[in-house]
Amino acid sequence: MRFFLFSTLIAASLFAAPININSFNSRFEQSIVDDNGKTIRYSGxxxxxxxxxxxxxxxxxxxxxxxxxxxxxxxxEPQIEQVTLRTLDNEIDFLQIIQKAKRLDDERYAAVVKGQTYNIVFKNDLLNSISYTDGYDNRVSIKFLNPSQNKPIESSRFKPTIPADFDVIKD
Structure with missing residues (x-):
C-alpha cells in the first residue's frame, strides 16, 4: 500500500507539476527572427x-x-500617448498553452492550441521558455528569467488605467 501511494505521488509530480500553473510571474526576453534572419529583441x-x-x-x-x-x-503605449482596445475572438490564453502541453522528455513539452504548435521547456518544474513560429513565419522565442509560479497576484494588476489625455483607438 505504501509503495502504491508513493508511486502515485511520484507519477502525479512527474506528469502534473509543471502543467498545473494557476499564476505566473517572470521577467522575460523575447526574440523574433524573420525569414531573412533579422532579429528584434524585447524585454520586460x-x-x-x-x-x-x-x-x-x-x-x-x-x-x-x-x-x-x-x-x-x-x-x-506611453511614448506615443495611445491606447488600442481590441476584442479578439481567437485570443490564446497564456496559461491554456501550458495546460494543454504534452510531455516530450524530462524538460520539453509541446502544445497545440488553435492549430499553433508551441515548444515549452521547464527547468526544475519552472517554466523556462516558449518558442513557436507565428503566422508570418517569424520564429518567436520567449525566455523567462527568475520565474515564480502559483503565487498570489492581485487581480487589480490586470486592470488597465487609461490616461485621460491619451488617444484611444478601437480595433
Missing part, C-alpha cells in the same frame, strides 16, 4: 493568472503594456 515582465488574465509589460526597446482579459486586449 509578465504576470498571468487563471482564468484568462495576463499583463505583458515591455520595457525595451520600447515601453508598452499589453493587458489581456479573456477576449479583451488593451495596449497602452
Amino acid at each position: 515582465e509578465l504576470w498571468a493568472a487563471k482564468p484568462q488574465s495576463a499583463l505583458w509589460v515591455y520595457q525595451k526597446p520600447i515601453q508598452k503594456s499589453v493587458y489581456v482579459n479573456a477576449q479583451k486586449v488593451t495596449v497602452i
Whole structure:
C-alpha cells in the first residue's frame, strides 16, 4: 500500500507539476527572427493568472503594456500617448498553452492550441521558455528569467488605467 501511494505521488509530480500553473510571474526576453534572419529583441515582465488574465509589460526597446482579459486586449503605449482596445475572438490564453502541453522528455513539452504548435521547456518544474513560429513565419522565442509560479497576484494588476489625455483607438 505504501509503495502504491508513493508511486502515485511520484507519477502525479512527474506528469502534473509543471502543467498545473494557476499564476505566473517572470521577467522575460523575447526574440523574433524573420525569414531573412533579422532579429528584434524585447524585454520586460509578465504576470498571468487563471482564468484568462495576463499583463505583458515591455520595457525595451520600447515601453508598452499589453493587458489581456479573456477576449479583451488593451495596449497602452506611453511614448506615443495611445491606447488600442481590441476584442479578439481567437485570443490564446497564456496559461491554456501550458495546460494543454504534452510531455516530450524530462524538460520539453509541446502544445497545440488553435492549430499553433508551441515548444515549452521547464527547468526544475519552472517554466523556462516558449518558442513557436507565428503566422508570418517569424520564429518567436520567449525566455523567462527568475520565474515564480502559483503565487498570489492581485487581480487589480490586470486592470488597465487609461490616461485621460491619451488617444484611444478601437480595433
